[in-house]
Amino acid sequence: MTAPRTITILGATGSIGTSTLDLIQCNAGQFDVIALTAQSDVAGLAKAARAVHARHAVIGDEARLLELRAALVGTTTTTAGGAAAIVEVAQMGADYTMAAIVGCAGLRPVMAALAGGKTVALANKEALVSAGDLMIAAARASGATLLPVDSEHNAIFQCLAGNSLDSVSKIILTASGGPFRTLSLADMAHLTPAQAVKHPNWSMGAKISVDSATMMNKGLELIEAHHLFPVGADKLDILVHPQSIIHSMVEYVDGSVLAQMGAPDMRTPIAHTLAWPARMESPSPRLNLAEIGRLDFEAPDPARFPALRLARAALDAGGAAPAVLNAANEVAVAAFLAGSIGFLEIAARVDAVLARVALAAPDSLEDVLAIDAEARLSARDLNEKVTA
Numbered sequence: 301m302t303a304p305r306t307i308t309i310l311g312a313t314g315s316i317g318t319s320t321l322d323l324i325q326c327n328a329g330q331f332d333v334i335a336l337t338a339q340s341d342v343a344g345l346a347k348a349a350r351a352v353h354a355r356h357a358v359i360g361d362e363a364r365l366l367e368l369r370a371a372l373v374g375t376t377t378t379t380a381g382g383a384a385a386i387v388e389v390a391q392m393g394a395d396y397t398m399a400a401i402v403g404c405a406g407l408r409p410v411m412a413a414l415a416g417g418k419t420v421a422l423a424n425k426e427a428l429v430s431a432g433d434l435m436i437a438a439a440r441a442s443g444a445t446l447l448p449v450d451s452e453h454n455a456i457f458q459c460l461a462g463n464s465l466d467s468v469s470k471i472i473l474t475a476s477g478g479p480f481r482t483l484s485l486a487d488m489a490h491l492t493p494a495q496a497v498k499h500p501n502w503s504m505g506a507k508i509s510v511d512s513a514t515m516m517n518k519g520l521e522l523i524e525a526h527h528l529f530p531v532g533a534d535k536l537d538i539l540v541h542p543q544s545i546i547h548s549m550v551e552y553v554d555g556s557v558l559a560q561m562g563a564p565d566m567r568t569p570i571a572h573t574l575a576w577p578a579r580m581e582s583p584s585p586r587l588n589l590a591e592i593g594r595l596d597f598e599a600p601d602p603a604r605f606p607a608l609r610l611a612r613a614a615l616d617a618g619g620a621a622p623a624v625l626n627a628a629n630e631v632a633v634a635a636f637l638a639g640s641i642g643f644l645e646i647a648a649r650v651d652a653v654l655a656r657v658a659l660a661a662p663d664s665l666e667d668v669l670a671i672d673a674e675a676r677l678s679a680r681d682l683n684e685k686v687t688a
Contacts, residue, residue, distance in 0.1 A: 304332040307574075308389060310409050311400035312336035313344035315505055316423040316449065319567045320398050321348050323574060326583055331574075335389035339405070340364060346371035353377075356392075358385045360405075387412045396574065398449070399424050402507060403630055404672045407431055411665055417442035421573040423449035425517075425524050426630070430623035431668040432527035447573040448528055452521050454569035455547035455560035456529055463552070468531050470551040473521055474541040475600065476500065478513040481542065485604055491643040493636060500542075510633045514646050515600065519611020520629075523622050526615055533615055538608065540598045545587065563587050606647040610654065619661035620671045621654065627675035628653035635683055653679045 307324070311317045317336075324331045333352045338345040339360035349357040349372060358380045359368045365381030372379060380388070383405075390397065390409040397413040397420045399406060406424040411431075413420045415438060422428060428435055439446045448454050452473050460468070479500050480488055497509040511517035518538050525536055539549075544564040551557045562568045563585040571582040602609050607629075614621040632649040635641045641649065657678050662668045 304330055305396055306332045306334050306394045307396045307398070308335040308337075308392065308394040308413070309333070309398045309400065310337050310386065310390060310406065310413070311339075311398075311402065311424075312348050313338040313341040314400055314402065316400035316566060316570065317398065318344075318348075320400070320570050320574070321352060323567055323571055323580075323582060324352055327580060330580075334392050334394045337386045337389060337401070337409075339401075342367045342371055349377045350375060356380065356389050358382075358389050360386055383408070391416060393418065395419060396421065398570075398573075399427070400449075402426070402505065404430055404627065404669070407665065407668065411435065411438055414438040414444045414446070415442050417444050419445045419447060419573075419576075421447045421449050421570070423570075425450055425520050426626050428527055429520050429523045429626045430672060431662065431665065432523065432622070434662065434665060434668065436527055446528075447576060448524075449566075449569055449573055450521060450524065451564075451566065451569050452548040453525060453528055454572055456525065456550060458560045458572065459548065459550040459558040460529070461558075463550075465529065465531050467552050467554075468529075468535065468550055469553045470535050470537055471525060471529055471531060472537045472539050472549040472551065472557075473518060473525060474539050474544070474546050474548050475515060475518040476512065476544045477540040477542055477598075477600070478515060480513055481540065483604075485644070488604065489642060489644050493639065496636070496643060506637055507630070507633055510636060510646070511629070513643070514607045515605040516607035516611065516629050516633075516647070516650075518600070519607050519614075520626065522608075522611055523615050523625075533612075538600055540600050542596055543592065545589075545592060545595055561587060607650070610647060610650055614654065620657075620659040623662065623668055623671045624654055624657050624659070624675040625650060627672045628657075628679045631676050631679035631683070640683065649679060649682060652682055656682070 333354040335356040336354045337358040362381035369379050390412040399410045400423040403426050407427050410427050496513040497506045546559045549559040565584040568584045614625040628650040632646040
């Protein structure tokens with residue numbers, strides 16, 4: 301009998317983390333959960349730790365550690381709190397680490413997991429955008445396997461299926477277009493956070509839902525794809541596909557185009573990474589093309605979605621620009637969700653920060669974090685000046 305695969309989930313209470321836990325519970329006996337982490341959701345973390353008998357549970361907000369300990373009384377799960385404790389469990393050598401902490405907060409834990417030389421499933425696109433070269437180098441140095449969890453990049457990975465990147469003529473990232481794909485700029489100016497977080501196809505957290513609405517998520521994914529599949533930026537395209545059935549495509553030099561399809565359910569790409577290089581059962585809905593009836597495609601509108609232009613420009617500039625883009629976007633999205641700026645101002649603020657912040661290319665994780673901090677400071681300063 302094969303021993304259970306050890307697993308750590310960084311960001312266990314978010315949408316990716318809970319989907320991963322669902323798959324673990326659907327495949328009882330196949331996984332031994334080393335550690336679960338969350339930033340502040342004590343109740344969710346404790347419930348998950350009990351459900352899968354996690355060895356360790358870590359809460360990022362150290363002030364809530366006593367609350368976590370109380371919630372896990374009577375279990376064998378050990379508890380810890382703080383950012384350093386999250387890095388510590390990431391270094392425990394799990395066979396598989398799901399990296400699902402949102403934003404640059406996930407950078408240190410992901411790098412710690414990569415150093416272990418095992419399998420890291422990456423759902424944190426911001427980490428790869430900000431520190432892509434460093435992360436790829438770390439994986440190569442340790443021999444770690446880096447598997448993409450984002451539905452688009454997981455689709456590309458499946459479509460490549462061992463083919464040489466030299467035989468690829470184009471990689472096509474599909475985008476739903478978000479909830480505002482058909483709105484005019486005039487209508488988009490008055491959108492509210494409540495409207496922006498209601499994605500038509502996917503169930504996601506607030507930040508990534510807003511990124512989908514601005515299409516910044518697709519811009520970040522463009523940069524992510526550049527690191528994961530180095531075919532050259534000129535071979536990376538974006539195509540709007542409202543039904544979210546085709547998750548991405550790869551065009552080969554012979555004219556063949558391979559597409560990975562499936563219902564819009566993140567358990568499908570997560571299951572692929574959990575079982576890779578094999579396959580595993582998943583409760584994801586099965587695709588019924590007869591019911592769907594048609595698949596639609598259109599080019600993205602750069603006038604209504606300037607985030608795509610900004611991301612492409614940051615990718616072309618290289619160096620610190622992608623990290624600045626990501627940090628500025630996180631601050632702008634937070635300001636929008638707080639009601640302090642309008643929807644169309646998100647991309648405008650990112651553009652302004654990119655113009656203001658010019659920093660040297662990062663050579664270390666500390667450099668990336670310094671760039672991230674500087675860009676955030678600039679973004680907040682800009683926000684204060686505009687709203688004053």
